[in-house]
Amino acid sequence: MRRIRPMWAVGAALVLLGALLAHHPTKAEAFPATARTVVIDYLRSITGTAVVSGQHNKEPASSPAQYTQQARNVTGQFPGLWGGDMMFRADDQANRQRVIDEAKAQWAAGSLVALTWHACSPTVGVTCEFDGGVKTQITNAQFQEIVTGGTALNTTWRNRMATVVPYLRQLRDAGVPVLWRPFHEMNETWNWWGGRPGANGGAKIFQQMRDYFGSQGLDNLIWVWNVQDNPAANWSQYYPGANYADVVSLDVWWKSHPSAADYQQIQTVAAGKPIAVAEIGKMPTAALLTAQPRWAYFMMWSEHLLGNNTTAEIQAAYNIPRVLSRGEISLSGGGGGGGGKIRAVASGRCVDVAGAGTANGTQVQIYTCDTGGAAQQWTAGSDGTLRALGKCLDVAANGTADGTRIQIWTCDGGNAQRFTYHAAGRDIVHAGSGKCLDVRAEATADATPLQLWTCNGKANQDFLLPS
Structure with missing residues (x-):
């Protein structure tokens, strides 16, 4: 939540502690185009052993990395997670493109990406002030009208x-996979x-947004559900x-850190899904993360970085061995994964078997x-095949x-049906010829054929492989 809280005095000039930075790499690895499942699997994989450092960047949207840069100035490290907001005020909504461009840049530099949305109520204007609008x-x-299809407020929403x-x-x-956190707290x-x-x-309303965004093809969103530490039950x-x-x-605002009861309750709700501290105003300590090791990431809230923490506290948190900053996050799998859609990046359309036909050729x-048709559901096999409708993607006559x-x-194990995905270049290369899958004539219209x-x-x- 966007709040104004008393500012703690920040000590003397910011000093980098070189010796404490020794366990952190100095160069980040760029992230290629990646499926959402790769990030989800990564968060699962570090659960219990590591936690990604995060920094939120609130308004103005014209400066969408100002607080991330403050963290860098204090610690010498970039956070492993950049956070932004789709905003509510008119001037900030006008700069949404700046936020998206920053998200791309942060991902390309090796930081995970999170977005929240302080949305204006459908009962007020498209833009609004925080007080009286969000x-x-x-x-x-009114709320029931918002979530009931066909009503005026539902249409507005x-x-x-x-x-x-x-x-x-x-x-x-x-x-770019996005940790998308709507309707927080x-x-x-x-x-x-x-x-x-x-x-x-x-x-x-959460379910309806996920269903609607899914119908719009936004299969890169990682849906983050959120509550605050008060009320503390149910x-x-x-x-x-x-x-x-x-x-x-x-979100932890009524206390400096999650209590043991908070930690237990959030795990009970999650039932094995990754858990995170999505907003916090006080840097976590080594003792906290040892006692509560299953947090996958934490997100320091904007002005609280310097307003509610001393330089020493910030540096100490970033240098806890289990805390991961940019350059310490390793995403395996590129854009591959299990069954799902193969997306042609230039058009945003999906690789599709014409007419959902199953005949050879x-x-x-x-x-x-579409929203789940079998003609667009592909599975990447360990043998290099791409399969849909029980058949394999194939180069005609092994040409x-x-x-x-x-x-x-029909799958036959031959070179005509073997492909390699290169995540960095986002190309699908045919093993038999070394040539690429290509959308004919650079067209973007429905029913444009693929060729070699x-x-x-x-x-x-x-192309982006199945998410």
């Missing part, structure tokens, strides 16, 4: 959601969406369900991404010439 009360009847889709789609097309009542337990309350009453939340998180093309047709065919073509680095040869 921090505001609406009636239960869907239009509001639609305004952020093109921005999130840019990150999808760039292969759902158990609190300062916001218009909060304090509504049960199936028709906060859980429902958090599960606000939970949208395991099929809707990927990460379960807690059926054309493979690009087409508007090697530019323009050779791409089709599906000499690898040339153009956008029509960029």
